[in-house]
Amino acid sequence: MxxxxxxxxxxxxxxxxxxxxxxxxxxxxxxxxxxxxxxxxxxxxxxxxxxxxxxxxxxxxxxxxxxxxxxxxxxxxxxxxxxxxxxxxxxxxxxxxxxxxxxxxxxxxxxxxxxxxxxxxxxxxxxxxxxxxxxxxxxPRLPEIAGIESFAGRLVHTADWDDSADLTGERVAVIGTGATAVQLVPELARVAEHLTVFQRTPIWVAPKPDYPVPSVARRVFAALPLTQRLVRWGGSALLEALMVGGVLHYKNLSAFNRAAELMCRAHLARQVRDPELRRRLTPSYSFGCKRPTFSNEWFPTLARPDVTLETEPIARVDERGLVTADGRRTDVDTLVLATGFNxxxxxxxxxxxxxxxxxxxxxxxxxxxxxxxxxxxxxxxxxxxxxxxxxxxxxxxxxxxxxxxxxxxxxxxxxxxxxxxxxxxxxxxxxxxxxxxxxxxxxxxxxxxxxxxxxxxxxxxxxxxxxxxxxxxxxxxxxxxxxxxxxxxxxx
CATH class of the missing domain: 3.50.50.60 (FAD/NAD(P)-binding domain)
Structure with missing residues (x-):
């Protein structure tokens, strides 16, 4: 021992x-x-x-x-x-x-x-x-979908990604629209012939202020740690307002929650012109019930002609692809499980x-x-x-x-x-x-x-x-x- x-x-x-x-x-x-x-x-x-x-x-x-x-x-x-x-x-x-x-x-x-x-x-x-x-x-959570073990193509969970896989020109399907899918789907859409995203629950998405940090700023952070602490404080204050103010103190600070939801709705409206697609991408639950995320690419990707957002429930998977509850089928070469964790x-x-x-x-x-x-x-x-x-x-x-x-x-x-x-x-x-x-x-x-x-x-x-x-x-x-x-x- x-x-x-x-x-x-x-x-x-x-x-x-x-x-x-x-x-x-x-x-x-x-x-x-x-x-x-x-x-x-x-x-x-x-x-x-x-x-x-x-x-x-x-x-x-x-x-x-x-x-x-x-x-x-x-x-x-x-x-x-x-x-x-x-x-x-x-x-x-x-x-x-x-x-x-x-x-x-x-x-x-x-x-x-x-x-x-x-x-x-x-x-x-x-x-x-x-x-x-x-x-x-x-x-990792594996979806309980009838026949998924019979799929004959490439089946991969995002937590076990195959770096050697080349999805260029393939028909790809992604199950899941959580924070992982929001990051992954735009990348897959760049190489796939056609991408189908199966959504059970839409996600609140806020604009992502994602910019390169200039090298001069990185040198300042290294030389003067106080400057980075100030940046950290500012970022923490923003997260605190979103999570604590708008979610955990909802009873007394519901205005924070409404403001966050309005920000996400406005972001969606700016990036998606099709009213029917906007409707399908708008959550029916209150902001904060499910972890929100940030992205500038999620909505434009789903609006592309070579990307399909599928909201009909999946009835089964067979060796060629997926069949939805209304009987329509989607044949794919690669099936990606962005189904999160248990x-x-x-x-x-x-x-x-x-x-x-x-x-x-x-x-x-x-x-x-x-x-x-x-x-x-x-x-x-x-x-x-x-x-x-x-x-x-x-x-x-x-x-x-x-x-x-x-x-x-x-x-x-x-x-x-x-x-x-x-x-x-x-x-x-x-x-x-x-x-x-x-x-x-x-x-x-x-x-x-x-x-x-x-x-x-x-x-x-x-x-x-x-x-x-x-x-x-x-x-x-x-x-x-x-x-x-x-x-x-x-x-x-």
Missing amino acids: DMHDAVIVGAGFGGMGAAIQLKRLGIDDLVILEREDDLGGTWHVNHYPGLAVDIPSSTYSYSFEPNPHWTRLFAPGKELKAYAEHVAERYDLRRHMVFGTSVSAAVWDEDAQRWHVSTSDGSVHSGRWLFTATGFLSQ LWDVNFPAFEVLGREGRNLGKWWRDHRFQAYEGVTVPGFPNLVSLNSPYSYSGLSYFTTIESQMKHVERLFTGMRERGATVFEVTQEANDEFLERMTDRVADTVFALGSCEGAHSYYFNQHGEATLLRPTSTLNALREAGRFPLDAYDYA
Whole structure:
């Protein structure tokens, strides 16, 4: 058995953030287990054409490790991957990483007061503390369409893109119109003979202020970090207004929501002249029920004569293509699944986690509602920090979530050490109070007061509850991460 102080599952930005915080606390005996063959999480797995960050690059990085070298306001995927490699090098993380290792289960050993983490190759890694950083978007969703396994052409999911595939002159179909499709479809339309996009749910799309960052600006950012911090602050303020003002504080700030929706409607009207196509591309749900995105190319691409937007439901797939519910068929050479990720059925958690007395975390969440104190810890699961949990995602930038969790870990571990303890467990009372507070605040959001029927949003779990996002401002999340009462935990 491989023994460590801490075991971290996942080598994406969340897992690396946890490792950086542990090393700051003097905990260097740790292992980072990663199922893929390299670090970077979603920015290693995803490499489809058009991949880019969907919020301003300045906000999508650790605040303590700014990157002055972004070439665009919305950086392409390759630059995010390079940034991940830079962070790993800067903080000496690679030596802790074990790649090609898929975790199958984690079990709390009450006698040893340790977590035993089993992998698919039969090995076991034991750690006093366990950090799960498997990401929110790590389990690809495959559509349940009759006959899809019989398709004889090329079938590819965007999370498993074949870089060698040449789609030039092909008949291509894409299933899905989420944020991934918004980036991918314009690229495919440039090379395909004909492209058919199958839409179940339209998406709110805002104008994308995506411009190259001049080299002189990059030099200024490198020489004067304060200038980049100011840019970051401005981008964060915009995201805060959109997400927190217009979505989470919908009851009191619904004007923000209406303004965002009007902006998206105006963007659609400017780019699509055909009223029938505009109608089909206009969501019926309130802005914010489903994650919106930015694009200047999505609507013009769908208006092209060699691109078809298909809104009739898919009845089945056969060896030649797709057949819609009204009996029409679309024969294609390549079928692309831009169907996103499965959060609530095979994630939360991404593998079996057994706590005290064999309590199964996945079953407990589904039987007793999805919940986690401050989005990181769960009663009955000592020494477990779950970085991808209900009510943990704060704002639109994942790095806000990561850094608030890092602050929580710093305060928790410092308090544990001051008590001479090595084991922590959140109390049931603290957990229940937090859950009640979050539930009350969700009642003020667009998820409760808006019209979200038909959004098909991953923000909602299978019980219809919006438990993914923390329904507070990002400033509140950061503040509480550094101030939560230490007696919210029991120590031993």
